Amino acid sequence: MGTSQVYVYAIVHAGRGLPPEARGVGRPPASVRLLPVGELAAVVSDVPEDLRARRRDLMAHQDLLIRLGADAPVLPMRFGMVAEDTRTVAEAVEAAAATHLAALERLRDRTEMNLKVSPAQCGIESLVRADAELRRMLTDVRRRPSYEGNVRLGQAVADGLTRRATQAVEEALPRLTALADGFVRGPEVPGCVLNGSFLVPAAASERFRAEVERTAAAHADQVELRLTGPLPCYSFVPQDGAEPAPPARARAEHAMTGS
Structure with a gap:
């Protein structure tokens, strides 16, 4: 797995596809990809160089989540969730896999x-x-x-x-x-x-x-x-274990307060 930082949008079931021409935050909008982790996958992209809570990026983040949730359940991440690398994301998702799977089932068709x-x-x-x-x-x-x-x-x-x-x-x-x-x-x-x-x-x-x-x-x-x-x-995702490791949270908060 790579060592560059990744922006995390959501957690979904493995094996599902992404919406056509899915794009994320940044200018130009980042290409979005799936990071498989067992029965789950994280929806990620590269991190824009100047990540800030700009309206265009807030809307891009939310629009992608709405499109993802149109036909399958999604565990959304808050705006600005950045992890040190894909390994960090995979380890966090794997550690809470049972919680994520239960939450996805609860959110199905809701x-x-x-x-x-x-x-x-x-x-x-x-x-x-x-x-x-x-x-x-x-x-x-x-x-x-x-x-x-x-x-x-x-x-x-x-x-x-x-x-x-x-x-x-x-x-x-x-x-x-x-x-x-x-x-x-x-x-x-x-x-x-x-x-x-x-x-x-x-x-x-x-x-x-x-x-x-x-x-x-x-x-x-x-x-x-x-x-x-x-x-x-x-409002209905688990509060514990639903997001990447604490360093990612701290980095996300730094990105948000820097806007």
């Missing part, structure tokens, strides 16, 4: 859908109508305008919108999770009451989208919903 939910700003009027305390605060501010009064009123309105949006989300979640084989809450996103990812079977994807649309329509004055997908199943 995709990740991400849902972000934020309070609907158009709901302020209905919020005030339904909240006697807000109506009192609004009357006080109009009678005795002050900076402090406006700040308190603004915070109370923001809290009320967030509270109603959270209630709407908690009501809708059981219906959405019933259509999925997995659900995880992601990192907090400013302005959002939910950043959640769902592992959705292909057979239920249209019903899942329809339920999101129904929820958006039924709670239009409470929440704004943004559904993204299909996505690579980042």
Whole structure:
């Protein structure tokens, strides 16, 4: 096996092909190849000389993963995963082969859908109508305008919108999770009451989208919903042993922070 560094995109079953004219990160886009490791294979390419988290490369990384996952399960790597050489990749994949195979089986015929939910700003009027305390605060501010009064009123309105949006989300979640084989809450996103990812079977994807649309329509004055997908199943891959050795992680983080 070679000694030059390699960029790692994903882990897949051995014996599968790559999408036609598959290309990776870099300019010009790197040629992508399979690195067989027993029953598995790593999808890799050479490392661009100036690897950075540029939009074009982030999109190239994700687009390749989406194409790979169109007809077979894929364990995606995060952007910027670089290993010292192919031997390092092969050893890491082989060491966690059982975990990888189990994860690939779980992801078969499934995709990740991400849902972000934020309070609907158009709901302020209905919020005030339904909240006697807000109506009192609004009357006080109009009678005795002050900076402090406006700040308190603004915070109370923001809290009320967030509270109603959270209630709407908690009501809708059981219906959405019933259509999925997995659900995880992601990192907090400013302005959002939910950043959640769902592992959705292909057979239920249209019903899942329809339920999101129904929820958006039924709670239009409470929440704004943004559904993204299909996505690579980042949120549902094993956290231990799913990626190359720690030196590769450190190098990837260096590449990301250098952008």
